[in-house]
Amino acid sequence: MAAEAPWWKRAVFYQIYPRSFADGNGNGVGDLAGIIHRLPYIASLGIDAIWLSPFFRSPMKDYGYDVADYRDVDPLFGTLSDFDRLLEHAHLLGLKLIIDQVWSHTSDQHSWFRDSAARRGGYDEWYVWADAKPDGTPPNNWQASFGGPAWTWHPGRRQYYLHNFLSSQPDLNFHNPAVQDAILDVARFWLDRGVDGFRLDVINYVAHNPALTDNPVARYAATPPATIRFQRQRHNKSQPEALAFVARLRALLDDYDDRMAVGEIFDDDMLARQLEYTDGPDRLHTAYSFHLLNARKATPDLFADAIMAWTDAAGWPSWSLGNHDVPRFPTRLAADDPRLTRSSMLLLLCMRGTPFLYQGDELGLPQARVPFERLRDPFAIASWTEDAQDAGRDGARTPMPWTEDMLRTETWLPIDSRHLALAVERQERVPHSTLQFTRRLLALRRAHPALQYGDARLVEAPAGVLAFERQLGDQRLLCLFELSGAESTYDLQGPGALLDTGLPAQAADGQVTLPAYGAAILALSQAPCSASPSASAAGVR
Secondary structure, three states, X not given: OOOOOOHHHHOOEEEEOHHHHOOOOOOOOOOHHHHHHHHHHHHHHOOOEEXXXXXXXXXOOOOOOOOOEEEEEOOOOOOHHHHHHHHHHHHHOOOEEEEEEOOOEOOOOOHHHHHHXXXXXXXXXXXXXXXXXXXXXXXXXXXXXXXXXXXXXXXXXOEEEEOOOOOOOOEEOOOOHHHHHHHHHHHHHHHHHOOOEEEEOOHHHOOOOOOOOOOOEOOOOOOOOOHHHHEOOOOOOOOHHHHHHHHHXXXXXXXXXXXXXXXXXXXXXXXXXXXXXXXXXXXXXXXXXXXXXXXXXXXXXXXXXXXXXXXXXXOOEEEEOOOOOOOOHHHHOOOOOXXXXXXXXXXXXHOOOEEEEEOOHHHOOOOOOOOHHHOOOHHHHHHOEOOEOOOOOHHHOOOOOOOOOHHHOOOOOOOOHHHHOOOHHHHOOOOOOHHHHHHHHHHHHHHOHHHHHOEEEEOOOOOOEEEEEEEEOOEEEEEEEEOOOOOEEEEOOOOEEEOOOOXXXXXXXXXXXXXOOOEEEEEEOOOOOOOOOOOOOOOOO
16 A cells, blocks of 8 residues: 555645634624634534635725735634634644635735835835836736726826736735745744645736736637636736745745645646646645636536646646635536536545535535625626626625524625525434535545545546546545436446445446436456546547
8 A cells, every 4th residue: 555645635625714604703704713613513524624714804805815914813703812722623623724825915904015105114116016108007908807907006106006806905026035035924923823734825826927018818709708808817927936936935834844735726727837836846735726616517528637637747736616716516517406416526525636625515505696785795796797697706605504594693695595405404414415425425535545645547438427547556446427417337347346425326247327417436456447548538528
């Protein structure tokens, strides 16, 4: 048997969005005290580690992703003492805890930005400032992800500042060594407090092209709904200097025992950039991209491309089907079909890489319906149209449904009545609920090291079926997923025993029969697998 992998390769992570997870004081907003109260629930799932989204001081223009103080807790969520208690309780339950770090930009309320705008205290070049063109327009054509130009004029400084997101989220200047040093000091502050690592928000955005070269025009058949889609983002992100900073961060993390960092990657070529940021000992421990998160349908091609990209890679990927930035996966990928929802969950846990579940995934929550007048997400409000009412992120951020009577409390976002029917309290009482199914899958993954950190190879399969093997030492597992919605039969090349996944499948006479959206895992003999080097050869194109 191969040597045991680091904890972060074996782990299944659970993302907590603090505003919506658990309300400890009854004000309708989640907080650290509420999270502490619910830690035993997370441990009961079979989860190994928690990713905690931002809880730092913030004016909440982007609900915590606009940080005004990296070293303090926003009073909305509690205090530093509350965080220390949360970390202690998590560790007592055997749970690792990593925290979000938003380093590409700060809030415009951060003292660094105020001092930089005033050119005082040595902070003059801590942000990306540029002169206007002779006609007063911005220095180049870069567009912000949340709409409009990526530049805002500052009348006091008489220059534009760069913001890849909201105008209240100015970009730090990572070409300035003092900025990198300050951010690494922030990392030390939390590592010394005992956190087990970091999730790095849009880490490939931490450096821009200092020449401020215009981005090239994108190809599009119809007028895009957002101005940023008019161009290829070649120069405002994913620059070599970002990797140089990552190397410095990795060196710092290596000075601590058993710490790690997972990067969030968003780019035109998601998988290639994900590979780049994990390729070597001076890169991130792991990274995830929006390859799966942006997808609108679960297909063999979608997952085969992800598996194939990492088959021979030196780095280690992370994967998730949902998070606080995208519509919930049962709606987005599975069209709210419970069969495909459950198969997709199993598929995530079978892929080579570290899986991340988002709060409520274990309940099978569909995308919540949030009326326009209750929207809080600035991106949702700016991009809302009559024919795209699910735009934005609020539908994935509504409060976690713990009990069926939560409508009695006014919450910061409304609770969809369909979620109450899937509340934790209710699903705990149902033996075959999605919650209990998730617990079964997490136990299954933990019982089979090949599913945790074994190799993965695509194998040939009938149309509409994704097939791949996981192998670690003498343990070989065949993973089959019917994703087209039609019954299918798979011919085994040798003996295989079905594992109990809780999903319908039959194996007899050398064949596995998968119902529509069915899935199966089989333990195979020790003979080497017949691997396929490409997705097209695997019959999934």
